[in-house]
Amino acid sequence: MQAPVGDSRHPSVPVVRDATPDDARAVARVHVESWQRTYHGLLDPAYLDSLTVEGLTGQWEEVITGGTGDHLLVVEAGGGIQAFAHAGPSHDGDAGAGTAELYKLYAHPDWWSRGVGRAAHDAALERLSDVGYRSARVWVLGTNARARAYYERRGWSPLEGERIQYFGTSVCHDCRYARPLPAV
Secondary structure: OOOOEOOOOOOOOOEEEEOOHHHHHHHHHHHHHHHHHHOEOOEOHHHHHHOOHHHHHHHHHHHHHOOOOOEEEEEEEOOEEEEEEEEEEOOOOOOOOOEEEEEEEEEOHHHOOOOHHHHHHHHHHHHHHHOOOOEEEEEEEOOOHHHHHHHHHOOOEEEEEEEEEEEOOEEEEEEEEEEEOOOO
16 A cells, blocks of 8 residues: 555645545545536436445445455545545557556545646556556546546547447447556
8 A cells, every 4th residue: 555645634635545445435425426517418317316325335345345456546635535546457458568547537526626636646647657557548528528628638648549338328429548657
C-alpha cells in the first residue's frame, strides 16, 4: 500500500490513498450520485434512477478485495470520500503489455471543480507508471462534453476506436483517449 498523499490533519486538503474494504459504500455513493448528475439528459432516466448505493457496494467490495492487480484510489476531503479512480491493465484488444486503462474516474458532484478529481486522476497515473505501465487509455461517453474537455486538458488525446454500451434504453457510443504516463 502506498502512503497517503495530502494531509489528513487538514480536511480541506485532499488525501489520496488506496481504498480499503470499509470504503466500498462511500465509493458506491460517489459513483451513483456522480452518474445521476453527470448523465442526466444523456442516459435513460429509468436506468439512472435504478442505480443505488446498496446495489453498487458489493461490486466495489469485489474490486477492493479481488486481488486482480487493479488499483482503486480514493480521495478524502471535507470529512469523507469525495472522488475515486479505478485503473489497471487495458482491456483493449489492441493494447500492448505496457498499456494501462483508467476504468473509472468520478468526483462527487458537490466537489466538482475543487481538485479532488484531479488528485485522483494524477495519483492513478502516477501509480500506473510506478508499476511499469508506459501509456494509458480511457473510454469516455461521446456525448459527455465535460469529461472529454477534462481529459483533453489533462493531456489525453483522441485515439481511433469506438465502443458501444447499453444502459437501459440508451445506446452509448464511447470514444477513446490515450496518453503517455509520466516516467518514474
